[in-house]
Amino acid sequence: MGPATDREPHAPGPPGHLDEPPVIELRGVAKAFGIVRALDGVDLAVRPGSVHALVGENGAGKSTCIGIIAGVHRPDAGTVLVRGTPTRFAGPAAAEAAGISVVYQEQSLVPDLDVAQNIYLHREPRRGPFLDTRRLYRDCTAHLERLAIPVAARAPVRGLSVAERQLVEIAKALSRDASLIVMDEPTASLTSVEQEHLFRVIEDLRAAGRAVLYVSHRLDEILAITDTATVLKDGRLVRTMPTAATSHQELVTLMVGRELVADLYPPRPASIDRSGPPRLSVRDATIAAGGQSAIEDISLDVWPGEIVGLAGLIGSGRTTLLRTIVGVEPGATRGVQVDGVEVDPSPSAAIAAGIGFVTEDRKLEGLALDLTNLANLVSTTLPARRGVYQAAAGRAIAETAADRASLPRRVLGARSRTLSGGNQQRVVVGKWLAIGPRVLLCDEPTRGIDVGAKADIHALLRGLAESGMAIVMASSDLPEVLGVADRVLVLREGRLVAELPGGVTEATVMAAAAVGGDTLGDSGAAGAGGTAGNDGTMTAGDADEPPMGGR
Amino acid sequence: MTSVPASPTARPGLSGFDLREQVARLGVWVALGVVLVVGIVAVPNFATAANADAILRQAAVLGIVALGQTFVVLTGGIDLSVGMLMGLVTVLANGIMGGDPALILPIVLLALGCGLVTGVANGLGVVAARVDPLIVTLAMLSVLQGVIFIYTDRTVGSAPAEFRDLAYGSIGPIPTPALLLGGLAVVCWVILARTPFGRYVHAVGSSAQDARKAGIPIDRIRLAAYVVCSVLAAIAGLVLAARLGSGFTGAGAGFELSSIVAVVVGGTALSGGRGGVAGTLAAVLLLTILATMLNLLGISPFAQRVVNGVVIVVAVAVYTAQRREA
Ligand SMILES: Nc1ncnc2c1ncn2[C@@H]1O[C@H](COP(=O)(O)OP(=O)(O)OP(=O)(O)O)[C@@H](O)[C@H]1O
Ligand SMILES: [Mg+2]
Numbered sequence: 001m002g003p004a005t006d007r008e009p010h011a012p013g014p015p016g017h018l019d020e021p022p023v024i025e026l027r028g029v030a031k032a033f034g035i036v037r038a039l040d041g042v043d044l045a046v047r048p049g050s051v052h053a054l055v056g057e058n059g060a061g062k063s064t065c066i067g068i069i070a071g072v073h074r075p076d077a078g079t080v081l082v083r084g085t086p087t088r089f090a091g092p093a094a095a096e097a098a099g100i101s102v103v104y105q106e107q108s109l110v111p112d113l114d115v116a117q118n119i120y121l122h123r124e125p126r127r128g129p130f131l132d133t134r135r136l137y138r139d140c141t142a143h144l145e146r147l148a149i150p151v152a153a154r155a156p157v158r159g160l161s162v163a164e165r166q167l168v169e170i171a172k173a174l175s176r177d178a179s180l181i182v183m184d185e186p187t188a189s190l191t192s193v194e195q196e197h198l199f200r201v202i203e204d205l206r207a208a209g210r211a212v213l214y215v216s217h218r219l220d221e222i223l224a225i226t227d228t229a230t231v232l233k234d235g236r237l238v239r240t241m242p243t244a245a246t247s248h249q250e251l252v253t254l255m256v257g258r259e260l261v262a263d264l265y266p267p268r269p270a271s272i273d274r275s276g277p278p279r280l281s282v283r284d285a286t287i288a289a290g291g292q293s294a295i296e297d298i299s300l301d302v303w304p305g306e307i308v309g310l311a312g313l314i315g316s317g318r319t320t321l322l323r324t325i326v327g328v329e330p331g332a333t334r335g336v337q338v339d340g341v342e343v344d345p346s347p348s349a350a351i352a353a354g355i356g357f358v359t360e361d362r363k364l365e366g367l368a369l370d371l372t373n374l375a376n377l378v379s380t381t382l383p384a385r386r387g388v389y390q391a392a393a394g395r396a397i398a399e400t401a402a403d404r405a406s407l408p409r410r411v412l413g414a415r416s417r418t419l420s421g422g423n424q425q426r427v428v429v430g431k432w433l434a435i436g437p438r439v440l441l442c443d444e445p446t447r448g449i450d451v452g453a454k455a456d457i458h459a460l461l462r463g464l465a466e467s468g469m470a471i472v473m474a475s476s477d478l479p480e481v482l483g484v485a486d487r488v489l490v491l492r493e494g495r496l497v498a499e500l501p502g503g504v505t506e507a508t509v510m511a512a513a514a515v516g517g518d519t520l521g522d523s524g525a526a527g528a529g530g531t532a533g534n535d536g537t538m539t540a541g542d543a544d545e546p547p548m549g550g551r
Numbered sequence: 552m553t554s555v556p557a558s559p560t561a562r563p564g565l566s567g568f569d570l571r572e573q574v575a576r577l578g579v580w581v582a583l584g585v586v587l588v589v590g591i592v593a594v595p596n597f598a599t600a601a602n603a604d605a606i607l608r609q610a611a612v613l614g615i616v617a618l619g620q621t622f623v624v625l626t627g628g629i630d631l632s633v634g635m636l637m638g639l640v641t642v643l644a645n646g647i648m649g650g651d652p653a654l655i656l657p658i659v660l661l662a663l664g665c666g667l668v669t670g671v672a673n674g675l676g677v678v679a680a681r682v683d684p685l686i687v688t689l690a691m692l693s694v695l696q697g698v699i700f701i702y703t704d705r706t707v708g709s710a711p712a713e714f715r716d717l718a719y720g721s722i723g724p725i726p727t728p729a730l731l732l733g734g735l736a737v738v739c740w741v742i743l744a745r746t747p748f749g750r751y752v753h754a755v756g757s758s759a760q761d762a763r764k765a766g767i768p769i770d771r772i773r774l775a776a777y778v779v780c781s782v783l784a785a786i787a788g789l790v791l792a793a794r795l796g797s798g799f800t801g802a803g804a805g806f807e808l809s810s811i812v813a814v815v816v817g818g819t820a821l822s823g824g825r826g827g828v829a830g831t832l833a834a835v836l837l838l839t840i841l842a843t844m845l846n847l848l849g850i851s852p853f854a855q856r857v858v859n860g861v862v863i864v865v866a867v868a869v870y871t872a873q874r875r876e877a
Contacts, residue, residue, distance in 0.1 A: 070764070072763075072764060091763070091766070091768075092763060092764050092765070092766050093766030093767075093768070096766050102764070104764065107761075108760075108761040108764040108765065109761060110753075110754045110757045110758045110761050110762060110765075110824075111757055111758060111824070112753060112754075112756075112757035112758075112824035112825045113750075113753065113754060113757065117750065118765075121750075121754060121762070121765040121766075121767070122747075122751070122765045122766040122767050124747050124750060126747065129746060130741075130745045130746055131745055131746060131747060131750065133745075
């Protein structure tokens, strides 16, 4: 997160009940996948009443550590102690029985079941030998209401957005009355409102004497809500320390192993030439489904060299807008032009027109997890001569793409499933760079990516823009949008409600994204005048709110 | 936990999602209705009590085996050995009974035993040896065929009249085999829709990894699905034995494919996770009625195989197209 964070940090609580034995303790745990040593002699103890951070770069072994605690992986060496007793979990069910519940990084919801069926999976309320369906939905609705999660208990999981699924995943973990709740990047696709909310829930858990093991790449979160932090690097323990005694800079240094100037967004160009024709032009994108429109009358222009950020809360329509532009939303009407040429609403037409789309959902849409990384990287280009795939050309393309996405070349032959979450994200980004796009649409491009690589991706996007590409970036990480984008478009309930210059304060954007925007008043939209808003692309917003762009 | 104002209500799912789900679920019933109307209006001798009776009797055998196949396909597996198992049961039942009604009960137990053993073997091959179900059950098909031919290489034995009632009797106005199919279908529906086991069958087929993380013993669920499938195939074999009246070695040929056709046409995804026995039942009726109509119109029974082949590709194509959009 950027220095512009204006969230009040939660006061770190007492450092756990030190007299009680740790809920879970790992001693000298090692785990290898084939030749990859994912964990090597890791010690970790999580105490009741403590919120314990686990940080490290992509591939450092955080998720593997969690897999061992959750009974998904069995350690090759070392001991796992539950409340002081050495234990070997036969599987996830055993860990659950021991009071451990997990929010998985890659989410663990079964797509064909609905929300309630997922939350209570394997713990269904019963009447005799039968399922008690009525109680299932009643309990689930009550549980979701208690957590203020705006998702219907009967909604099929397959139809939920990534962020909604993330919330359901959290609700699932919290429904188990566990003594240890493990959260692997729970906020990766949440916007600040939901994050805030989650932090309050975590605070309550701490107060109730539960233990929380918390993984995130957003270090500001770590500093704000955790009391102890453990740093892993290359599968080894670097250090465990009280969070109060460390700093953002120190965490980064420990994680990366060298000093890194963190949180420096690439410099924006002084001005962007908007005199020529726009590279990407979208007119009146609308999806009218039933009485409610998913998005309504959204128009925007993006010029070569420009990065436009999309901000908004969950359900505001960011993903839907991007999907509409590439032509994969059924029932959408829109006009899309690249360099003045109309693009038909189909993914292949979009690719042919040079539109790349880094999708948010790598598990279901972004990657074929059982193919190799090389195959995924070339999947957008597939160099062929007379219908025969050209392996050498493919490898060259994949290598270039891997380099640009800072993915190590040695993993090209491995299946994508074996990569850590952050490295999978780099494959998704890389495969779209392979088409040499003129327009790049990114939905959560740095989801789950560590601090160092995040800066790399920001620099990469800026570099691509400077080479003439038009970039649209949606992200729930607001500081990122503000730090990277030249212009920020704010969506609310499927409408474009504001257009702001990059670098405005978070409060300004949140005010526009949340309710009326009428609280905006004097909170810093000044200076917005210069950028755009005079190019006619902006819908002025609802009649009942003042236009926020040029003031 | 806390009472924070809810963030703005998320829009409900993807647009039109539910409609598509409904089409996938109801498509087969609509097709069934259309075929019925066409039959009644356009095919001579179709709308007769005798024909209805014949259709129900004929549907029973395929229906029972397709119910079992539904369980396996829902878990994301497939069972190619069901037809040969039905053949083995037919041959053994009629061969051993040789017209003696005293042997009916032992034979029923023997058939169920064959089903149990075959199912456990298939299931272990899939979950313990981790071999692809296509290979495991194809191998089982070969084994069962071997057993049939070790036992006999010609049509043997005969079914006692009491046993033949299983296929030709009636209880009230309803043909016995149809009643058996209906009863089994209700039991299967209750199991799949109303018990934890049924829920886990869907979960394992939808995403085995995630089901495992929820603590579901995925191997046991898969194994159980193969056992249910084989036991139902054995019951179908008994009805087939009663229907044929003698132990014909090739009796079960083709049921592996037609049971899979029925499951898929009924809306169950070949990749597992969604579907159920109601659709399968409708598809069985649809396929049986189509076959009868072709018969009444004097079209070669071998043309029915062509129809089967075409129907499965069309059904899969339609369902896949829907899913891709969804
Ligand atoms: N199933 C698997 N098969 C092979 N290798 C694996 C598997 N799971 C993880 N690995 C490897 O183990 C190492 C640690 O991965 P892990 O997922 O624990 O990282 P992480 O710290 O969670 O990273 P991220 O921040 O990107 O999520 C990586 O090198 C990864 O490629
Ligand atoms: Mg991870």
